[in-house]
Amino acid sequence: MSVTPEGPSGHLTARPEVVRRLLQSEPFARSRRRAELIDGDHDAMSELVDLVRLRHVEEDVHLAPIAGLVEETLTWLATPEVAGDQSPSVTARRRMAIAALNYLYDVDDVIPDDRRDGTIDDFVVLQAVLSRSMGGPRH
Template sequence: MSSDTQPALDKLLTSLPFQRCRREAARAANDPAALTQLLERVAAHEFGIGQLPDARGGIDIDIACAVVDAHIDDLTSGDTTNPVADARCRLVIAALLYLVDMNDVIPDNLPTGHVDDVAVMRWATRIARGEVPAD
């Protein structure tokens, strides 16, 4: 992410809607049923422009969903021993919750309602890949 877009991302990540999603992610992170339901909501979610395609250089929703899917597998197998992976996963879960939240910073039913979601998902993808710290 370029330095000129960082202040806008910082505003999104400190916004009340994203903070609400972080709290919800903390509650849902150890609940396989809630996480499965979230993945279903992500798959069905539409914006004012319709569904947001996952494209090269795009937002890589599949990567974020794969992280959550792997976390569900870990939970159901009893493997919950990696605190760094868990912290990253909670942030990815928060980003996916933000993605499907109709009342985020820019409501998704507007034609530009995807702009904030794209920024948060790009950040979450970088978190999932370990390119930025999960703080």
């Protein structure tokens, strides 16, 4: 997987074809299917939030640069305006954010998380999806 530092801050970024392959992968498709089940189910959403927080993103060498984005997404998803908005646009963005968060704790994703570089794919998915999911108009 090609992930390289970019910009003066040295943040990592993936080539577009890498992002595309990950978002078209079976593990991410599995996360999207799960997101449809989680969306609107308060208990399932609470469980996902707990699982994401247990990952301690801020302590992972690959994920730490986007820990703030993960936390901002959890906050965004919890706002009543977003959680209750059933418009197609907000529903699609909300479900993509849920899918990306679900991918984070899927140990059987594209690069298994027990490998030394196992969270690089998680980083790419989270960075690509979460920044876009919240990028639309916020209520």
